[in-house]
Amino acid sequence: MARRCELTGKGVLTGNNVSHAVNKTRRRFLPNLVKVTLQSEALERPVKLRVSAAALRTVEHRGGLDAFLLKQADADLSPLALGIKKELRATLAS
Template sequence: MARRCELTGKGVMTGNNVSHALNRTRRRFLPNLCDVTLLSEALDRPVKLRVSAAALRTVEHRGGLDAFLMKAKDVELSDRALGIKKEIRAALAS
């Protein structure tokens, strides 16, 4: 399973551990991913996603999953999130 947020695209970053003697060794910075179930109001059903804690705060700030996905760029979203966005757009149109 990829360590990537399905809503924002945030992934693993790399850098250095730097000791007091300035010795540098490579390390990985992992995103804080959470398995969450978000409720879609347009679809009237829960949606399971793997998102970062920062994305979860943003979803709440924008007023829910539907509002977040309508504002999000398609490039940042995962394939599953794009499918959900398409379903929501169809549900709102009808």
């Protein structure tokens, strides 16, 4: 399973561990991913996603999953989130 947020696309970054003697060794900075179930009000069903803690705060700030998905760029979303966004647009259009 990829270590990537399904809503923001935030992924693994790389860098260096730097010792006191300034020896550098490669390391990975992993995103803080959590498995959550978010409620979609328009679709009237829960959605299970693996998102970063920062994305979870942003979802709450924007007013829920539906508002977040409609505002988020398609390039950042996972295929699962894009499918949910497509369902959401179809539901709101009808």
